[in-house]
Amino acid sequence: MKKYSTMRSKNMHPKKGKRTILEMTQMLKRHGYCTLGEAFNRLDFSSAIQDIRRFNYVVKLLQLIAKSQLTSLSGVAQKNYFNILDKIVQKVLDDHHNPRLIKDLLQDLSSTLCILIRGQGKSELVGNINIWICRLETILTWQEQLQNLQMTKQVDSRPTLSDLPLHMLNNILYRFSDGWDIVTLGQVTPTLYMLSEDRQLWKRLCQYHFPEKQFCRHLILSEKGHIEWKSMYFALKKYHPTKEQYGDTLHFCRHCSILFWKDSGHPCTAADPDSCFTPVSPQHFIDLFKF
Numbered sequence: 250m251k252k253y254s255t256m257r258s259k260n261m262h263p264k265k266g267k268r269t270i271l272e273m274t275q276m277l278k279r280h281g282y283c284t285l286g287e288a289f290n291r292l293d294f295s296s297a298i299q300d301i302r303r304f305n306y307v308v309k310l311l312q313l314i315a316k317s318q319l320t321s322l323s324g325v326a327q328k329n330y331f332n333i334l335d336k337i338v339q340k341v342l343d344d345h346h347n348p349r350l351i352k353d354l355l356q357d358l359s360s361t362l363c364i365l366i367r368g369q370g371k372s373e374l375v376g377n378i379n380i381w382i383c384r385l386e387t388i389l390t391w392q393e394q395l396q397n398l399q400m401t402k403q404v405d406s407r408p409t410l411s412d413l414p415l416h417m418l419n420n421i422l423y424r425f426s427d428g429w430d431i432v433t434l435g436q437v438t439p440t441l442y443m444l445s446e447d448r449q450l451w452k453r454l455c456q457y458h459f460p461e462k463q464f465c466r467h468l469i470l471s472e473k474g475h476i477e478w479k480s481m482y483f484a485l486k487k488y489h490p491t492k493e494q495y496g497d498t499l500h501f502c503r504h505c506s507i508l509f510w511k512d513s514g515h516p517c518t519a520a521d522p523d524s525c526f527t528p529v530s531p532q533h534f535i536d537l538f539k540f
Contacts, residue, residue, distance in 0.1 A: 284321070286322045286323040286325065286326030289330065294307050297510070298337055298340065302495070306497065309495075312353065315361055319361060319365065338394070349433070356392070358388055362381060366382060410441065422434065426492065428451075448475070448478050500528055500529060501529050503526075504519040511526075
C-alpha cells in the first residue's frame, strides 16, 4: 500500500498551509498563472491522461473542478475541460481502465450541472445556457455508455488470475489502497472473494488510511464481539479523508516558480533543487487559485 506517492491534503498545519499556498499563488501569478482556467489551459493534461501514472491525478482534479469550480472557468477553459473529459471517457471505453473512477466523476459533474442549470440567473455560469444543456446531454450519454460497458473475456492460453497461487493473489490484494478495488476484485472468482473478506486485510487498510484515535468513534462490532474492519473502513471513509495515491504528481518549484510532473523532472538552477520542490495534490492545485 506504499508503492505510490501518497499525500493527505489536510496534513499541513492550517496557518502554515495557507501561508505556503499564498506564497505559491503569488509566484504563479508572476509567471502568467492568474486563474484556474489559465493554469488548466497551459498544463498539458491531454497528454497526461495517456500516462497511467498521471491518469488518476488528472481525473481527481477534474472531479474537484466539477464539484466546486465550474463557474470559475472561462469559455476557453470550459472547452479544454470537456475536450479532456471526452478523451478520458473514450480511453476508458477502449481499454476498460478504472471505469468506476470515471463514473464517479461524471455523476458529480452531472449533479453540479443540473443544479447550476436550474438556478440559471442566480448562478455564475459562463456561456450560453443551451451549450451547457448540450454538455449535460453528452454527459448523460457517456454515463449510459459506461453503464453498458462489457468487459471482454480473453480467449487465449495466457495465465489468468485464477491460475496464480493463493499467496500471490493475497499479495495483490494487500497492495490495493482503495477498498472499492478490493471489493471489485473479490467479485471475479469465489477464491478472490474469500481472500477479499479477510479481516486482517481490512484492518491493515484502516490502519494505513486513518489514525487509531478515529477508530473508537466508528467502532463496529460483530455479534461475537469481533471488530468489523471492512464496515469500519467504509464508515471512516464517509467522515475522514483517505490518503491520496498517485503514480506521478505535479510539483511546484519555489526557486523557478513553475509547476512540473515529478517523474519528468525539472532543470532547476538552485544549488539544492530538491529542497525547492513542493508536492501539489489536486486539492492544493485548486486552492492555489482561490486567493
